[in-house]
Structures are given as structure tokens and as C-alpha cells.
Amino acid sequence: MNLLEPVGIPDTEAVMGWRSDFPILRESVHGKPLVYLDNAATTQKPASVIAAEQAYYEHDNANVHRGVHLLSQRATDAYEGARARIARFIGAAHEKEIVYTRGTTEAINLVAQSYARPRLQPGDEVLITAMEHHSNIVPWQLVCAQTGALLKVTPIDDDGTLDLDVYERLLGPRTRMAAVSHASNALGTVNPLAQMIELAHARGVPVLVDGAQAIAHLPVDVAALDCDFYAFSGHKIYGPTGIGALYAKAALLDAMPPWQGGGDMIRSVTFEKTEYNVIPWRFEAGTPNIAGAIGLGAALDYVSVIGLEVAQRHEADLLAYANAALRAMPNVRIIGMAKQKLGIVSFVMENAHAHDIGTILDQCGVAVRTGHHCAMPVMERYGVPATVRASFALYNTRAEVDALLDGLARVEEVFPL
Ligand SMILES: Cc1ncc(COP(=O)(O)O)c(C=O)c1O
Secondary structure: OOOOOOOOOOOHHHHHHHHHOOHHHHOEEOOEEOEEOEOOOOOOOOHHHHHHHHHHHHHHOOOOOOOOOHHHHHHHHHHHHHHHHHHHHHOOOOHHHEEEEOOHHHHHHHHHHHHHOOOOOOOOEEEEEOOOOHHHOHHHHHHHHHHOOEEEEEOEOOOOOEOHHHHHHHOOOOEEEEEEEOEOOOOOEEOOHHHHHHHHHHOOOOEEEEOOOHHHOOOOOHHHHOOOEEEEEHHHHOOOOOOEEEEEOHHHHHOOOOOOOOOOOEEEEOOOOEEEOOOOHHHOOOOOOHHHHHHHHHHHHHHHHHOHHHHHHHHHHHHHHHHHHHHOOOOEEEEOOOOOEOOEEEEEEOOEOHHHHHHHHHHOOEEOEEEOOOOHHHHHHOOOOOEEEEEOOOOOOHHHHHHHHHHHHHHHHHOOO
């Protein structure tokens, strides 16, 4: 299905129902109703997620795994139950393939340090793309500096699409790892993952997918994709901050040494020798974010009831609506016009700096992100210091896009051409 095709979009009543699930959407800012269009940075949380965290603290709070008492057992069941829900949500074969992390960034660092570092030799190559978030660049730069490996970068076309011919050529005899975003936070581009993974696997190269942006907007099936690693953050999918997950094929995880040492990741410790726990706990040193995991489980339940396909069509409709209006504005340049896009529109205006636009929009109650979006190489690629980014979630409406457009009209008044 073309992601831009707004077919079978939910009716307004359904969307208004979803909105009412999010208490924060009733807030006002600067005396105006909040129009929250900064969802690529973080999403808002439905009442069910907030309630799940509160219920844990009110009724079950205890440390996991180590206690024989009832509260500890309840906390452990809830924590491990959420892991099973994550596995089901992304189509993992087994819950042992899900490692809790603080988020996408920590998951990628774990793979770079525990999987890649022991395998990389001087002159080996790690292949990323020019549209990566810093979180999928810097961990690879660090491991390259540690091992003498080289970082290679697949370029992007003017419209924000990866150059797959170059990607294929860059998958060379020294490539040991490919790391690619499922979708770009700065451009919205959705990458042809299945094809990219197949090309890499044909050369024996494992693939890590940065799913930070895709997770809340596209159904993910790691088994069908056959990716080796998939990283995502809870807060991007209506869940809490400080919790996320790494999916990794069991055989790969089994062969990886621990990354951090401490409690919970051991089987036995003496001063002479430590035996490590089995996967996934081998990678979860210390008391974990138990409430966060439970909140994430509740968030996945929430979106599962709505259905990501339904939400995706609604967001595609908002994107098409915003795109049409922005394209009609002569002083607006949209950065990233790939055919396959999430509901993210990044743009610059001829007469005003992104930060000024963001400030004026804020005064109108409209929250957007301005800046480099932790993707400075993308800004460099398009020759801009910063963009304004409006990013949609399932609770946004066309009326909110109109509020954005009204705000931009105000920007034009303040900064006339
Ligand atoms: C594409 C992408 N990758 C990685 C990250 C990092 O996610 P986190 O800060 O939750 O670890 C983000 C966050 O914006 C992102 O958009």
C-alpha cells in the first residue's frame, strides 16, 4: 500500500474519541488550545498508560526477579508480561529476543559495543545512511574509532530517497554491519527495508534497524523483515520515557558478551569468575525501569486496539492535507518529498529563520520542533541550518493543521517578503 494513500480514513468521531484518551490535549498554552505537532520528538500519553504506571506504584511496587514475596512476584509478572507484549507487537519469535533498554539510543549502543566491537577489524566497514539520527551515527563512529573500522554512508537524493544503487555498491567485501533507519525523523522518508535487508544478507551482512520513528506509525514484523536487530523507544509510541527495547535474533544475542555489568545480569559471582545470566537478562544490568516497561506494555495495548494501519491512514491524510497547503505557499520549501513518507513535514521559509517561526507558532498554541532534529548531516545535505518540523500522531486533526497554517500566515505578517 502506498503510505500516502488516504484510503479508509477513520471518521472525525473516532479521532475525537482517541483525542479524549490523552489528558494533556486539554491543556492550553499562551491562552490558546494546545496544538501538539511535535510527535516525532515524543508522543503524548493516553490515560491508560498513565494509569498503568500509577497502579504499579500504588499496588505492586517491588523489585523484580529477586523476591519471593507477593509484590515482587506481581512486579515480575507485570514486567515480564510487558516483554511478551513487545515481542508479539513486533512479531518476534520469542520474548527472550527482547532486551529492555532506556530507548533506541541505548539499544544501538548496545549492539555497537557488544555485537560489532568484538567482530570489527581495522579496515572493516560499517554502512549507515545519510539520513540517520545522531543516535545511529555516533555509536558507529565510536566503535570505528575503537577498532580501526571505517564508516561508509549511503547518500540521499534531492527528494529524500536513499540511493539504493549506491547502497548496493557500498555493501562490499569488508562490510561487517549495516545500520539504517526504518523512517527518517528529519525527512519522514520510509526506507525500503525489506529490499535493503535482502541485499545486505545476500552479502552476509547483518542489519540493525533504527525503528524510533516507525514504531508508532507502521506495523512492524521483524520476522517477515528478517532484520537482525530492531531498536525503538517507548516514548515515541505513546509510552513512557526512559524505556525502550532492542529486538535481536536469539542466535546473535546468545553469542554476544554482556555490555554492562551489575545485578540481574549474572548467574553467579566470585572474585575469580562471574557466570552470566541467559538472554535477555544478560543485557539488563541493575534494577530496570519496571514502571516504564509496564507503561510501555499498556501503550502497545492501546495502539493495538486502534490498529496502526487505521492510524497510519489518518496520519497520511493529515500529511497530504498539510503538504497541499504548504506547497501552495510560494515562500515555503519542503525538505523531504519522498513518495513513501510518515506524517512528518519538514520545511523552511524564505523570510524567517526556523526558530523565529517556532516561537511565533508557540504563541499561537502550536508546538512544532525547530532545529537540526539531531540529524545535522541531513541539514548539511540540503544546505539549511535548521527546519521547522510538524509531525503527526493519531490524535491530530485537520483543524490542527489549519491552526499551523494560520500560525504561518502570522509569520508572514511579521516577516514579510
Ligand atoms: C530516527 C531516530 N533514531 C533515534 C532516536 C533516538 O531516540 P531516543 O532519544 O528515544 O533514544 C530518535 C529520536 O528522535 C529518532 O527519531
